[in-house]
Amino acid sequence: MKARIALLLMWLTATTLHAAGPVHVVLWFDTEDYVEPAADDAALRLATDLTALGVRATFKVVGEKARVLEQRGRWGVVRALALHEIGYHSNFHSIPPAPALYLRDLGYVEGAAEFERREHAGMLDLERIFGVRPSCYGQPGSSWGPQSNTALRRMGIPVYLDEGTQVGLDNQPFWYGGLLYIFNMGRYSMRAPLDGAATMASTYERFDRAAAELAARGGGVISIYYHPTEFVTTEFWDAVNFAKGADRERADWRRPHRRTEADSERCYGILRAYVEHMKKVPGVRFSTAREMLQLYGGPSPKSLNRARIAQHLSARQTFLLTQQESLSAADMLLGLLGMDPQVVDGPAARGVSTLQSDSVPRAAFERAKADTISFIRSNQRLPAEVWLGSEKLSIGDFAATLAAYDGTSAIASVRRANLEFEKYFSTDPQGSFSWPIHPEGFSAPQLLELGRLQGWTLKPARLR
């Protein structure tokens, strides 16, 4: 009997181990302080410490920071960072206007063009100075806008790596706007605090618990971020210069208050010890943004089950997880239209149905389908509404109607949209954009609305 129980236990342990998935720690540093030169040394020190520990992190560098490193001749810093992965963290970070401020009153298409106009040059500077294309982008503070997704794709940046609350899926990575978003990681975003009363033991315990949870679900991601400047200052470089949208000339910039050298050493020690602890946890590995992209594959599905997606999309417009695929509402709509899988944007505006009748004759519906395909091909974007003669259906109503139509009956019965994907977006236009650098009381309901419209492209990312 005892032997049997022992065997059973061995089998249970073996199967549990087999089922446990890898836990990827994405460790990233927003390398942004171009005011305090000691922050250059902090970046160098962190990069060197991590290299010595055999860990590759992702350093998201601000364009102006890269140019300042070049001007100061800090090539040792550049080389040390380049041994890790280089991401992009906007051209000027906190010099107004910040991205959410300049994107707020622009539509989707013109916002994407404006983001590219303002931010592309900084990315090119990073390429010139570091010799690599940044793998990822993340906004300064909470200064997010959905229009950046289209611009980033055009700029060749495939991953969005940051924290924020505007959109999120189960505190794990997701696809949105054709980018792999490692964002809004909630309980799977955890730092070892550099200041305050929290003990290392409690931080380790939280990490171990999160890692065990993720391993048990087949694997996942823990996102951890710092700023090199935090290790050498006690206040943020931008809060002392650009608070509440202040516009201050370069000659008037103030340097932030410094930590003592001993205090900085204590901070480096906290991160080093935390990394050493994480490295010892079974199944945990450190991965960069680009490595995560490889592990999650691409945004487009490989196969579609037409009957399954028709059934799903006729009832609710939101993503669908099948055995093999994660499908966004846009993936499914394209599939039902007979188009090849491809990255498209959601509509640029909220369309309104004006169609009086509750059905559409087959021939008219086929013409509407052809017109929709043509629009998507021309714009790489879903139309806000689909014309039926001189009346129209919103894209949501059209998708629901298309999904429910058998394709052979004389009429297609009109179905109303149920845009379930919208529940994954924030409804707090002030709280979601709260940041000491934004003008006081800054609120951006327009960006949340545009973000929601892009929910057509939202779906969970799946480890391959």
Ligand SMILES: [Zn+2]
């Ligand atoms: Zn930042």
